Amino acid sequence: MNLQIKLSSPFFYVGKNLKGEVEVECVGDIEFEEIRLEFEGTEKINFPCRDSNVCPSPTIFLASQIFETKRRIKEGNRIVCPSQIKIPFELFIPPWTPPTYRGKYVQTNYVLRVKLMREGVTLFSKELPIKIFLAPPAIR
Numbered sequence: 001m002n003l004q005i006k007l008s009s010p011f012f013y014v015g016k017n018l019k020g021e022v023e024v025e026c027v028g029d030i031e032f033e034e035i036r037l038e039f040e041g042t043e044k045i046n047f048p049c050r051d052s053n054v055c056p057s058p059t060i061f062l063a064s065q066i067f068e069t070k071r072r073i074k075e076g077n078r079i080v081c082p083s084q085i086k087i088p089f090e091l092f093i094p095p096w097t098p099p100t101y102r103g104k105y106v107q108t109n110y111v112l113r114v115k116l117m118r119e120g121v122t123l124f125s126k127e128l129p130i131k132i133f134l135a136p137p138a139i140r
C-alpha cells in the first residue's frame with residue numbers, strides 16, 4: 001500500500017485554498033470504509049522559568065491545537081489491486097490562521113494527514129508538513 005499527498009504548491013496563504021491530490025496505490029485486495037483527510041494546526045510555547053519555588057522544571061511547556069479539519073474524501077468497501085486511485089481535494093485556510101513559525105519560545109506548525117480507515121481503525125496513513133504564510137501584499 002502506498003499513500004501519497006501531492007500539493008499544488010510548496011506553501012499556501014491564509015484566506016486561500018489548499019489544493020492537492022491524494023494517490024492510493026495498492027498491491028493486494030484491501031477493504032476500507034473511507035479515506036479521510038485531516039488538516040491540523042498546533043502551537044507550542046516554551047516559557048523559561050528561573051524560580052524553582054514556582055516552577056517544577058526550568059521550562060514550562062504548553063501545546064494547544066489551533067484547529068483541526070476532518071473530511072471524508074472517498075467512501076467504499078473494497079479496493080481491488082493492482083489499482084491506483086487519484087482523489088483531488090481542496091481545503092479553505094481560514095483568514096485568522098496564524099502563519100507557520102519557529103522561534104526560540106513559540107512554534108506554529110501545520111500538517112496534512114491522509115488515512116485509509118475501516119471500522120474506525122486506521123489501516124494506513126501518511127502525513128505531510130504544510131507551510132502557511134500570511135497573504136502577500138496586494139500588487140499595485
